Structure formats: C-alpha cells, structure tokens
Amino acid sequence: MGTRKSVAALTATEKSDFVAAVKALKAQTSGRNYDWFVRTHMTYFNAVNSHNYAHMSSSFLPWHRKFLLELENGLKAVNPAVNLPYWNWTANRSTTGAPFTSDFMGGNGSGGNGAVLSGPFAGSTRWRINVSATTSTSLRRAMTLRGSLPTTSDVDTVMGVSTYDVSPWGSSSGSGMRNRLEGGLTPNLHNRVHVWVGGHMAQVDSPNDPVFFLHHCNIDRLWSRWQTRWGFGTAQYLPGGGVANVVDVEEVLEPFGATVASTLDHRAGYTYA
Amino acid sequence: MNDISRRDVFRHGATAAVLVATAAGFASLASSGATAGPGRVAAADPRDFEETYKGKKIKGEHDKDKGKHKVHINGKKLGVMQVELPVAPDSTATYTAVLSTLNHFDPVPLDEGNNRDGLKKLAKLAVDQLGDQELTHDADHPHP
Ligand SMILES: [Cu+2]
Numbered sequence: 124m125g126t127r128k129s130v131a132a133l134t135a136t137e138k139s140d141f142v143a144a145v146k147a148l149k150a151q152t153s154g155r156n157y158d159w160f161v162r163t164h165m166t167y168f169n170a171v172n173s174h175n176y177a178h179m180s181s182s183f184l185p186w187h188r189k190f191l192l193e194l195e196n197g198l199k200a201v202n203p204a205v206n207l208p209y210w211n212w213t214a215n216r217s218t219t220g221a222p223f224t225s226d227f228m229g230g231n232g233s234g235g236n237g238a239v240l241s242g243p244f245a246g247s248t249r250w251r252i253n254v255s256a257t258t259s260t261s262l263r264r265a266m267t268l269r270g271s272l273p274t275t276s277d278v279d280t281v282m283g284v285s286t287y288d289v290s291p292w293g294s295s296s297g298s299g300m301r302n303r304l305e306g307g308l309t310p311n312l313h314n315r316v317h318v319w320v321g322g323h324m325a326q327v328d329s330p331n332d333p334v335f336f337l338h339h340c341n342i343d344r345l346w347s348r349w350q351t352r353w354g355f356g357t358a359q360y361l362p363g364g365g366v367a368n369v370v371d372v373e374e375v376l377e378p379f380g381a382t383v384a385s386t387l388d389h390r391a392g393y394t395y396a
Numbered sequence: 397m398n399d400i401s402r403r404d405v406f407r408h409g410a411t412a413a414v415l416v417a418t419a420a421g422f423a424s425l426a427s428s429g430a431t432a433g434p435g436r437v438a439a440a441d442p443r444d445f446e447e448t449y450k451g452k453k454i455k456g457e458h459d460k461d462k463g464k465h466k467v468h469i470n471g472k473k474l475g476v477m478q479v480e481l482p483v484a485p486d487s488t489a490t491y492t493a494v495l496s497t498l499n500h501f502d503p504v505p506l507d508e509g510n511n512r513d514g515l516k517k518l519a520k521l522a523v524d525q526l527g528d529q530e531l532t533h534d535a536d537h538p539h540p
Contacts, residue, residue, distance in 0.1 A: 140498075165534065168500070169477070179479065232464050236524070236525070236527050237527065254534065255532060255534060256475070256497040256498055256531060256534050256535035257498065257525075257526060257529040257530070257531060257532060257535065258431060258529045258531075259529050265525075269502065270501075270502070293480075294479045294480060294481055295479075295481055295482055296482065297481040297482040297484075297485065297486060297487050297488050297490075298485060298486050303485075306501065307479075307481050307482065308481075308482050308485055309484075309485060313501075314501035314502070315501070317500070317501040318481070318499075318501050318502045321525075323500065324526070325498065325499060325500060325502065325525060326497060326498050326499075326500055327475070327497040327498075327500050328534070329500065329535075342415045356510055
C-alpha cells in the first residue's frame with residue numbers, strides 16, 4: 124500500500140526518484156507510456172460512446188482516479204518506491220516554491236508564455252512534447268497570467284456539500300459537490316488551477332506537464348477527504364443508475380474497464396498523508 | 397440545450413439586447429444576400445468574423461442551431477466546444493459558453509446580446525496562448 128505525500132514534504136531522493144520514473148515512462152516505447160496518458164486525456168475530453176467519461180460529468184472524479192492509478196502503476200513498474208505526490212495549492216502558492224523548484228517540476232515559462240527554462244523538464248532534449256494541439260516541442264508555462272489558486276475556505280465550502288452531484292450530471296449541474304470541485308460552478312477548485320499554470324496545462328493535452336498529475340492528485344485527495352466525511356460507499360456516488368449517457372455507479376469507466384463502484388474505496392490501495 | 401439556453405438568456409434580462417442584435421442580424425443578412433454571388437450556400441451569421449489578430453488570421457463561423465461553431469487560425473482548425481454552465485449555485489438557469497482545445501478550462505460566454513463576440517474572444521485567447529506556435533492537427537479533436 125502506498126502513501127501519497129505533499130510535494131512540500133518530499134525528500135531529495137523522493138523527488139529525484141519521481142522525476143526519473145516519469146522520464147523512464149516517457150522513454151518507454153510501447154504499452155501505456157507517458158504519451159499514452161496525454162493521448163488518452165485528449166481522446167476522452169469529448170464524449171466516447173456517447174458518454175462524457177472524463178470531464179463535465181459525474182464520472183470526472185472516478186475517471187481521473189483510475190487515470191492517476193494507471194500512471195502511478197506505470198511509475199511503480201520502474202521503481203516500486205515511487206508514489207504520486209500531491210500539490211496542495213492552498214498552501215503552496217508561489218511560482219518558485221514547491222512543486223516549481225529546479226530539482227522537481229522546474230519554474231515558469233520564459234517571457235510569461237514561453238518554454239520552461241529550469242529543472243528536469245526544461246527544453247525538448249530533456250522532455251519532448253510529442254502529442255499536442257500546438258507545435259512547441261518544449262514544455263510551456265504561463266503562471267499567474269490568467270486563473271487563480273483556490274483558498275482553504277474555497278475548499279471548505281466544497282467539502283461541506285453533502286450531495287455528490289445533481290441532474291443533469293454535467294457542466295450545467297447547478298448544485299452538488301462534483302461541479303463545484305470540477306469548476307463548472309463556483310468556487311471552482313479544478314479548472315482555474317489549470318488556467319493559473321497556463322501553457323500546456325491550459326490545453327487539452329495538459330498531461331504533457333507532469334504538474335498535471337500533482338494537481339489531479341490533490342483533486343483526488345480532496346474527493347477522498349469528502350468521502351471520509353460523507354462516506355466511501357456506493358450510495359454516496361450519483362447517479363445511482365438508469366441515466367442514459369452518464370456513467371452510473373455500476374457502469375464501466377472506459378478505457379479502464381473498471382466500474383465506478385470499484386474506484387470508490389481506495390484505502391486498501393493508497394492513502395493520503 | 398440550445399433552446400434552454402436561449403430561454404435562459406431571456407429569463408436573465410438580456411431580452412432587449414437580444415432583440416436588437418437579432419434585428420441587426422436580419423438587416424445584415426438581407427444586405428449580404430443582395431450582394432452575394434450564386435456560389436453562396438448558406439447565409440452567414442452576423443457574428444461571423446475573418447480578420448488578423450497579432451499577425452495570425454482568425455476566422456469564425458457560428459452554428460446557431462447546433463452549437464458546432466468553427467474557428468480557424470492561419471487556416472488550421474481549432475476544436476471548439478459549446479457548453480452550458482449554471483448562472484449561480486442552486487439555480488437551474490444556465491448560460492452558453494464556448495471553450496477550445498487551447499483554452500480548455502476557461503469558458504467564454506457566447507450569446508446574441510452582450511456576449512455576441514464570445515467566439516472571437518475565444519479565437520483571440522487561442523492566439524495569445526499560441527504566441528509563436530501554430531495549431532497542429534490535434535487541435536481539432538474529434539467531436540461526437
Ligand atoms: Cu484537470
């Protein structure tokens with residue numbers, strides 16, 4: 124069982140092990156390598172088989188939970204000691220502090236919207252962008268130009284909403300925890316962080332920036348925190364069944380071949396420190 | 397969804413603006429119809445645009461009925477998606493917005509009133525995001 128720690132609590136070895144494993148997954152030439160995750164995120168941004176599996180739907184949280192687990196398993200195949208860390212942006216809010224240090228994710232893009240200049244992912248020889256909506260082969264960031272980071276009180280507001288999601292189970296859901304967390308509804312914890320980092324993180328190919336996984340690990344941690352308060356059971360996920368084109372609790376999340384129900388209680392597989 | 401959003405625009409007090417925009421729309425349709433050649437297939441939406449922004453050619457075609465708007469930047473297609481978003485917590489009223497493969501988490505409101513230039517704003521955002529880059533074929537992600 125793994126323990127997922129805050130990026131601010133990682134040791135120097137944990138940071139370098141994580142970076143090395145991510146780079147090994149990138150260099151892998153077959154199977155679910157790093158670029159497979161980028162491509163899959165792009166494909167599943169839209170409806171597949173008339174289902175919005177990944178975004179603007181109830182299954183946003185379980186789909187990304189499986190997506191992260193799949194990546195974490197890929198990293199563990201390289202080095203079993205590696206666990207996904209999370210970026211708690213309510214506490215780590217600087218463009219130069221954790222996780223944006225030169226021994227980990229590196230810093231901002233040059234000139235505000237250009238290539239990242241420092242750290243292990245700076246420049247296309249260290250980290251090449253192969254699958255993208257834009258032509259740059261180097262990782263880009265444009266931190267703070269748009270978007271913003273949620274505060275502790277924003278998080279507390281979302282954690283206090285007891286209903287998981289409401290009809291029509293999409294971007295227009297006017298209540299419920301999921302849309303407030305995803306960002307269709309204020310206070311918006313997920314979407315605006317993508318925008319705040321900018322560059323590749325703002326695009327459909329956002330997993331090109333490894334920070335994607337640290338941000339989504341934090342989103343998963345917050346869902347887990349919500350579950351700790353309101354319950355890990357299947358009754359706490361909505362819709363419960365019979366809603367066409369929405370992934371109900373017993374329906375399968377593609378491309379993972381696992382039901383939503385099977386993702387809900389993660390505690391036997393990993394926990395958050 | 398389109399019908400709902402249009403009703404909501406009315407519900408949210410933009411009635412006058414929408415009516416004015418519609419009237420202006422008909423006027424420009426009529427005049428463009430008079431000068432259009434025989435090759436013209438469909439009447440253009442009055443919000444359509446084709447211009448240069450920061451050195452890049454941006455072109456936008458609205459699809460009022462189905463919401464499948466088209467944006468091209470320097471001739472390359474940008475994937476655009478129309479979404480409905482709640483106007484406020486605990487409200488069932490929604491507004492229409494557009495997002496693109498480059499501004500994926502940052503929807504821009506689009507209607508026929510105060511936000512009639514929403515698609516152009518989205519195209520300009522994409523150009524800002526591009527900087528010295530161009531779109532690739534993956535910028536036009538598949539639509540259902
Ligand atoms: Cu995300």
